Amino acid sequence: MGAVAAPGFVLGIGYLRTFVEYNVPIIDKPLASWWVIIVIALAIRRLPYALRACVAALQQVNVMLEEAAESLGATKSRTVRRVVVPLMMGGILAGFVTSFATASVELSATIMLVNAESDAPLAYGIYEFMQSAAGRGPGAALAIFSVLIVSLATYISHHVIARTEKQRSAGGIIIAKETPARAGTTAGAATP
Amino acid sequence: MSDIRPDAVGVTIEDLSLSFDTTEVLKGVNLSIEPGEFFTFLGPSGSGKSTLLRTIAGFGPIPGGRIKIGDDDVTRLPPWTRNVGMVFQSYALWPHMTVRKNVAFGLEERKTPAPEIRVRVDEALTLVGLLDLSERRPSQLSGGQQQRVALARTTVVEPRVLLLDEPLSNLDANLRIQMR
Numbered sequence: 493m494g495a496v497a498a499p500g501f502v503l504g505i506g507y508l509r510t511f512v513e514y515n516v517p518i519i520d521k522p523l524a525s526w527w528v529i530i531v532i533a534l535a536i537r538r539l540p541y542a543l544r545a546c547v548a549a550l551q552q553v554n555v556m557l558e559e560a561a562e563s564l565g566a567t568k569s570r571t572v573r574r575v576v577v578p579l580m581m582g583g584i585l586a587g588f589v590t591s592f593a594t595a596s597v598e599l600s601a602t603i604m605l606v607n608a609e610s611d612a613p614l615a616y617g618i619y620e621f622m623q624s625a626a627g628r629g630p631g632a633a634l635a636i637f638s639v640l641i642v643s644l645a646t647y648i649s650h651h652v653i654a655r656t657e658k659q660r661s662a663g664g665i666i667i668a669k670e671t672p673a674r675a676g677t678t679a680g681a682a683t684p
Numbered sequence: 685m686s687d688i689r690p691d692a693v694g695v696t697i698e699d700l701s702l703s704f705d706t707t708e709v710l711k712g713v714n715l716s717i718e719p720g721e722f723f724t725f726l727g728p729s730g731s732g733k734s735t736l737l738r739t740i741a742g743f744g745p746i747p748g749g750r751i752k753i754g755d756d757d758v759t760r761l762p763p764w765t766r767n768v769g770m771v772f773q774s775y776a777l778w779p780h781m782t783v784r785k786n787v788a789f790g791l792e793e794r795k796t797p798a799p800e801i802r803v804r805v806d807e808a809l810t811l812v813g814l815l816d817l818s819e820r821r822p823s824q825l826s827g828g829q830q831q832r833v834a835l836a837r838t839t840v841v842e843p844r845v846l847l848l849d850e851p852l853s854n855l856d857a858n859l860r861i862q863m864r
Contacts, residue, residue, distance in 0.1 A: 556776040559743050562763040563770045564790035564841060574789070578780045 496540045500533075504604030507533050527611035533601045534613075538591040545590070549583020550576070552656075582656030586649035593645030597638045614638050692719035693754030693844050695740065700749035702739055709735050710747065734773065737847045741770040753845060764793075769843030773850045775834040777822035783809070783833050784818040790841035808840040 498506075511523040523529055553576055561571040599615040606612040609620065614634060621631030700713040709732045717723045725733045739747050742763035751759045758766050777786050787808055791801045809815040812832035822830055838846065 554774075554776070556772050556774055557778055559741075559763070560770075560772060560776040560778070560837075561789065561793075562743075563741050563766075563768060564837070565764050565767070565793040566789070567762075567764050570793065575778055579778075 500537055500598065500600030500602075501604065503533060503537065504601040507601075508604050524605070525607040527607070530602050530605050530611065530613065533605055534595040534598065537598065537601055538595050541594070542587045542591045545583055545587025546580065549580040549587070552583065553579045579656075582652050586652045589645045589649045589652075593642045596641055614641070689720070691844075694719045694721070695845055696750075696752040697740075698750040698752070700736075700739065700747050700751065702735065702745065702747040704745070710739065713749070734849055737770065737849050740845070741768050741847055742766050767841075767843050768845045768847060769838035769841060770847040771831075771834050771838050771849060775822075775830045777830055777833055777837070779822055782819050782821060783814060783825070786822065786833055787818075787837045787840055790837065794841065804840055808836040811839075812836045 507529060508524050511529060512525075514523045515521065516523050516526055516528075519526065557575055557579065558571050561575045562568070566574060596613055597615045598613070599619055602613050602616055603619065606616050609616075612620075615638065618631050618634045618638065621627030621634060695715070695717040697713055697715040700710055700715075701708070702710040713736065725736065727733050735744065738744050740751060742758070742761060746760055749759070750757055753766065753768065758768075778789070781789070784805055787805045788801050791804060796804070805818075806815060809818055812835060814829060814832055814836070817825065817829065822833065825833065835848075
């Protein structure tokens with residue numbers, strides 16, 4: 493969560509200064525001027541939000557669904573694979589889509605790290621075009637694209653979440669009404 | 685419960701105690717359930733019936749005292765090694781799997797061969813009268829039908845001990861008799 497506290501600009505400068513001395517072996521240039529650094533920076537910048545989406549998705553998975561799997565012989569890791577992750581998938585996907593969309597229009601960290609224009613993300617393109625009078629048109633067009641991308645992504649993630657929730661709310665987890673006890677409630681029975 | 689399985693085992697509980705933080709939920713529970721016995725806990729809401737069942741199944745904190753299933757001391761064993769079936773009050777069916785997949789889960793985890801899984805799942809679903817609905821999702825079933833799926837899912841693996849938490853609350857009278 494700490495990554496939220498550092499502004500993207502600060503993170504960008506930090507990465508630039510740290511990785512300018514680190515040469516990537518095969519391509520033989522500093523990591524700070526390679527496009528991968530933008531990917532890393534954006535990933536780190538978006539991590540807290542993606543993490544929050546995953547945590548929310550995890551909290552949606554009722555613990556009894558895990559216990560049911562364990563009582564049927566599934567170990568913890570098998571339970572995670574067969575029950576928890578599939579049920580979290582909607583939330584993970586939604587988090588991923590939102591992270592991607594917001595990253596594509598982010599400028600603060602990337603502006604420090606862009607080395608070649610061809611590697612730059614969408615937001616950097618808008619920024620570049622808008623510098624000159626002649627670029628206003630293309631810049632505005634790109635801006636429309638970025639609005640479209642973000643709204644499309646928001647719609648998709650909203651749709652995915654709504655669908656999973658519908659599936660779940662009608663699904664297994666309905667708390668059984670406790671039978672209004674006549675003399676006391678039947679709790680359980682054990683028998684081989 | 686007229687015919688007892690030859691491998692039936694009893695459950696012995698010795699001086700079982702369990703606390704959540706400072707609240708003592710179970711205290712000095714001693715209990716012996718014979719092989720093949722049908723044993724019922726009665727008590728008001730909040731008296732620890734569900735907690736006791738959950739502890740026998742292996743959920744929640746490790747309790748004081750001892751739980752023995754047959755001759756095995758299972759007090760500290762994780763749930764998946766106990767072979768204790770539990771039907772939850774809220775059914776806890778997996779919403780992302782069909783009825784058939786739900787019921788087959790336990791057998792798949794036991795590495796049962798696929799053809800055998802098919803046969804046994806069919807049997808279990810026939811027993812609870814839901815064979816026609818095997819390709820549906822739990823969300824497309826009524827409460828009583830969901831409960832029967834939960835029952836089939838647990839009984840199909842033939843657990844040593846079957847724990848039922850409010851097991852028949854949602855079944856109508858006829859089905860109740862049939863289930864018993």
